[in-house]
Amino acid sequence: MSHHQRLLSCKSQSHSVLAALVLLLLTGVATAQEKPARFEVIKVTDEIYVHRDNGHMNLFLITDEGIVVVDPMNPGAGSNLAQVLQRMAPDKKLLAIVYSHYHADHAGGARPLLDVYGDDVPIVANKRTGELLADKNWKSVVPPTKLIDPPWSMKAGNLTLEMRHVGPNHSSDMLVAWVPEANLAYIVDFVSNESVGYRDLPGVWLPQYWESIDKVLEWPIELATFGHGMPGNKKSIEDHAEYWRKLRATIRDAIANGVKEDEAVENIQMPEYKDWRSYEEWFPMNVRAVYRYEKKAVAESAE
Numbered sequence: 616m617s618h619h620q621r622l623l624s625c626k627s628q629s630h631s632v633l634a635a636l637v638l639l640l641l642t643g644v645a646t647a648q649e650k651p652a653r654f655e656v657i658k659v660t661d662e663i664y665v666h667r668d669n670g671h672m673n674l675f676l677i678t679d680e681g682i683v684v685v686d687p688m689n690p691g692a693g694s695n696l697a698q699v700l701q702r703m704a705p706d707k708k709l710l711a712i713v714y715s716h717y718h719a720d721h722a723g724g725a726r727p728l729l730d731v732y733g734d735d736v737p738i739v740a741n742k743r744t745g746e747l748l749a750d751k752n753w754k755s756v757v758p759p760t761k762l763i764d765p766p767w768s769m770k771a772g773n774l775t776l777e778m779r780h781v782g783p784n785h786s787s788d789m790l791v792a793w794v795p796e797a798n799l800a801y802i803v804d805f806v807s808n809e810s811v812g813y814r815d816l817p818g819v820w821l822p823q824y825w826e827s828i829d830k831v832l833e834w835p836i837e838l839a840t841f842g843h844g845m846p847g848n849k850k851s852i853e854d855h856a857e858y859w860r861k862l863r864a865t866i867r868d869a870i871a872n873g874v875k876e877d878e879a880v881e882n883i884q885m886p887e888y889k890d891w892r893s894y895e896e897w898f899p900m901n902v903r904a905v906y907r908y909e910k911k912a913v914a915e916s917a918e
């Protein structure tokens with residue numbers, strides 16, 4: 616019986632303080648039980664899946680020929696995914712682990728997969744990712760063993776996995792995964808489904824970040840999955856592009872009207888996005904980052 620069903624059945628016979636008390640108790644219990652589990656597997660098609668670890672997602676393919684994992688995420692997620700894969704596809708080998716970009720919250724976690732499938736499983740990454748990782752030397756991120764010059768693709772059974780670079784955006788090395796047989800794009804960190812931008816866009820390349828989104832939208836996308844946010848479709852990406860367009864236009868108007876940075880951060884709101892992830896906390900920070908970019912662009916065009 617779900618939480619809501621419980622509420623209904625209690626309400627229909629709510630005639631005593633006792634019933635209200637029972638309702639309170641049940642609600643408390645139900646809430647504790649309904650806290651989402653850390654890990655989840657989301658099926659996108661018969662051969663395409665997403666492994667969720669709290670707010671982080673990856674992409675993995677289970678084909679006739681074998682398994683491909685794009686982004687092992689972190690050691691805990693990698694370890695859970697290894698168990699999941701052995702349950703879902705006990706006889707299949709892992710053909711490759713592929714990194715979208717160098718950040719440890721997406722690329723960390725290959726180690727437990729290699730422990731199960733063997734150290735000879737290739738770890739594929741953009742050559743730029745290899746350089747960045749060699750520089751960082753992070754413990755959790757296994758260095759790539761196959762450096763590629765995008766675009767790059769591999770076949771796995773009936774599916775093709777293509778890794779494309781659409782410019783620097785959230786990072787300089789970012790690759791987007793494209794599975795042409797499903798018209799599916801997997802985008803990490805420069806588009807997150809139903810989420811505003813991350814904080815004040817630290818380390819983000821502007822305006823290439825926005826141009827990257829437009830480039831991806833030229834593809835014949837039907838399905839879209841993300842490093843953050845639930846799987847969606849082309850509209851999920853269009854909505855995100857629209858968010859930035861509206862915010863930039865609003866801020867350019869504010870600048871033209873002499874609004875100062877702090878006033879803009881305090882007063883600009885886009886309540887139509889209030890249900891998006893982290894709107895309360897990150898939207899004002901998005902405003903500040905975009906204000907600074909647009910202000911500089913105005914100054915440069917006046918020179």
Ligand SMILES: [Zn+2]
Nearest residue numbers: 716718785804
């Ligand atoms: Zn990242």
